[in-house]
Amino acid sequence: AFTSSSVFTSGYAPGYAKLxxxxxxxxxxxLDSDHYQWLQVDLGSRKQVTAIATQGRYSSSDWTTRYRLLYSDTGRNWKPYHQDGNIWVSIIIMHKL
Structure with a gap:
């Protein structure tokens, strides 16, 4: 299940975040006015996640350039994902084809 901090309009709902x-x-x-934007994916039960893929919006030149990954077993206490002792922040560089 996908939920989010806000939605620009119904055509941009969190469920459309799937690859x-x-x-x-x-x-x-x-929303443009949402300064603390987040997208939450509920996997239903505890799972081991081994990869995350990100892509731009279909039929558009819009994409995410940076995000921070947090996780929780309860949905209340969120912890940043650490890799090699550092908080993981993805920097994505995308090129238009």
């Missing part, structure tokens, strides 16, 4: 989703506007977008 290769072409419905709606092709991806999730928060």
């Amino acid at each position: 290769n989703k072409r419905g709606g506007a092709g991806g999730w977008s928060p």
